[in-house]
Amino acid sequence: PHFPSGEITASTLGEQGPIKLLTLSNPGARNALGPSMYAAGIEAINQADSSNDVRAVIITGEGDHFCAGGNLQRLLHNRGQAPEVQAQSIDGLHAWIEAIRACRKPVIAAVEGAAAGAGFSLALACDLIVASRASIFVMAYSSVGLSPDGGGSWQLARHLPRQLVTELLLTGERVTAQRLHELGVVNQVC
Numbered sequence: 331p332h333f334p335s336g337e338i339t340a341s342t343l344g345e346q347g348p349i350k351l352l353t354l355s356n357p358g359a360r361n362a363l364g365p366s367m368y369a370a371g372i373e374a375i376n377q378a379d380s381s382n383d384v385r386a387v388i389i390t391g392e393g394d395h396f397c398a399g400g401n402l403q404r405l406l407h408n409r410g411q412a413p414e415v416q417a418q419s420i421d422g423l424h425a426w427i428e429a430i431r432a433c434r435k436p437v438i439a440a441v442e443g444a445a446a447g448a449g450f451s452l453a454l455a456c457d458l459i460v461a462s463r464a465s466i467f468v469m470a471y472s473s474v475g476l477s478p479d480g481g482g483s484w485q486l487a488r489h490l491p492r493q494l495v496t497e498l499l500l501t502g503e504r505v506t507a508q509r510l511h512e513l514g515v516v517n518q519v520c
Contacts, residue, residue, distance in 0.1 A: 357393030368422035390440040399447025451480025461507035
């Protein structure tokens with residue numbers, strides 16, 4: 331089967347200093363993630379980290395959404411694959427999250443629309459989160475029978491009370507950018 335894998339485009343912004351803009355580009359699937367995006371994300375973050383010309387990195391999504399998380403059709407297909415194939419996919423996501431966390435330059439998530447599942451985890455891995463007022467964040471794993479990945483549960487547990495983290499993880503309910511700003515998770519709402 332073919333699953334739209336999307337890509338990551340990189341460009342340089344800013345007159346004051348170079349900012350590497352990484353755009354999750356799979357708008358037909360709400361910028362759903364997959365192995366090719368993980369690999370491109372790792373490469374782009376590593377290049378930005380090693381460049382003397384890059385001062386900061388911004389990760390954003392093309393179109394109306396930041397990132398809907400993993401491609402559910404691909405994940406469903408992976409359930410029938412060998413365990414090592416499943417592990418390879420999740421290892422790719424985790425390697426990208428680790429690259430973001432290890433980057434010596436500030437990495438900023440610029441969130442519009444939905445940041446769901448692994449998309450929420452991706453935003454949480456960044457050093458700063460700037461979100462539009464209309465942004466919605468959701469740990470959507472429970473609604474599709476999956477356990478959280480991408481370090482999302484660990485990041486939330488570091489920043490929020492245990493009962494609230496449990497609520498977000500078990501119910502899969504949406505939370506607004508404004509509420510996360512009030513709780514100190516989102517740095518700026520615009």
